[in-house]
Amino acid sequence: MNGLCLVAIGNVPVKALDWIENAIAEWFPLPIRRLPAFPIPEGAFDAKRGQYQSVELMKMLAQLAPRDASRVLGVTDVDLSIPMLSFLFGQAQFDGPIALVSLCRLHQEFYGLPPQESLLRERAVKEVLHELGHTFGLVHCSESSCAMSLATHIELVDSKAEQYCVRCGMQLVQRFTSKEATV
């Protein structure tokens, strides 16, 4: 294993990357490498929707990230979508190396409210834990307070805790400690 690469896509406040790095360090026994920011890929913008195609950003992460990285987490501030869905908080390759989180809809400003930094931090951490959890084989959890529960709107993100439930947490620990499994 060669650690986890954390990379901004487009402009992302350094502060936010710091919060995220701390949270990852708390939950995942992986060395973390910060890479210089990637540009937003050309052609990812969907003018009709005024959003960015998540799939294009995922593809870029897979292409540009170092080959030896066991996980790559991209963080962006632009709004993501896929053809089927009107928006995404984030996306991950299930049991694969790539994860992506968008901060766009985590800002209070997105909902016409005054900015609230602590809330943004909490939401970012929850979404990062969620998407990274998928890359380690965790599926959506029925425990609504677990970071792995499915959030389809911001209120559901807020009702989660900044942690995994016991079951999901134990599944992660097993994954990291079992001899057969590769991190």
Added chain:
Amino acid sequence: MKKNWPILVVDDEDVMCESMGAWLREDGYHVDTASNGQKALELAKSMDYAICFVDLKMPGGMDGIETMMEIHRIRPDASIIIITAYATVDTAIQAMKEGAQEYIVKPCNPQEISMLVSRILKLKKLQSENAILRKKLNRQYRHYDIITKNPRMAEILALTQDVSDLRSTVLIRGESGTGKELVARAVHFSGSRAEKPFIVVSCAALTETLLESELFGYEKGAFTGAAAQTKGKFELAHGGTIFLDEIGDISPKLQADLLRVLQERRFYRLGGTQEVAVDVRIIAATNKDLAEEVKAGRFREDLYYRLNVIEIRLPALRERREDIPLLAEHFVQHISSALGRDVSGISAAALKVLIGYDWPGNVRELENVIERAIVTCRNGMLDEPDFSWLERNPGSPQNWEVPDVPLGELERRAIVAALERKHGNVKEASAALGIDRSTLYDKLKRYEIVH
């Protein structure tokens, strides 16, 4: 487990398949994707998809509606969700008409799709639960009706399942009370005719003319009292099964009529001029040895062979004594609750008595015996004394011990018993003893039996 509900995404755009697949996999589903209708069908052949998301517009080859219809042909239980980029009422109506369960316009809200999927799966879970319960109920029904651990009976039950979907005539042979009608019901209710009528006709209970009108119906004015056209049992059983009990007892005329129905599946109502065609499966039952009846000239040979396509011979209860405790327990529970009596079971000693008895009336007799015991039982458990009257039954050789007395005394007692049974009728008593009347009189004199 979400893994048990595989999902198929069919869309010509790779990005759509990929992203939708990834999103659903995160939710724990097994997801396959296909870029066109043809590939979707190939996948559907090998996997029983619970849900298929199908894009309405796919250029070249099959479009969404066609794909949906073909998938339905292979997997009628799959729920199809039609995806379209354009919300038009016409296409929505068409999709739903052709059998789509849902219709969504992309892009849709993540919450919308997540609720849609869970709503469909909730329904599917209920459906499969329902199917499982139905199966259980059917099994229970069957076991409730035919209780056995006897291997021969188990074979018969298996045979009833094997022949249930055929239209072939079944002939059930067995002593009275062995459950011939239950077996006939098992054949009918486990087959494709289960939803259709099961009509029972007891051939021995009716006179020839009554039976004839009962079976074939009659036209208005066919005989005195025929006030209106009336359908017979064969017509009432159309699509289903007619069970002709005690077929060995029908008259030669009816044998001929029945033969015609068996051969042609059509007949005339009494007094009628128009043929009536029916699709009826015939199950006949008899406690007689029909082959013997044929030899004796009392039963038509051709009818016998028509009836005897599939033969089921039910063993007498004494040939499956291991079932007696099971049946007894069952009847105790069933009858005590039906009669509102608080009888909880049957003692081992009482069971021993029942197992030792020969049951000439078979299961029906056992049922009646248990009912009588429950009615007279004074405590909550059937015990040996509750069946003491049964032990005196002379029909049970295992309970009949030869008393230690001279042979002459045995003969004297046999004669007295025969006279008692026949209420003093010497003619009948001598016949029962197998001697002629004058010999019986001689013996009465010799043993000084006051008659």
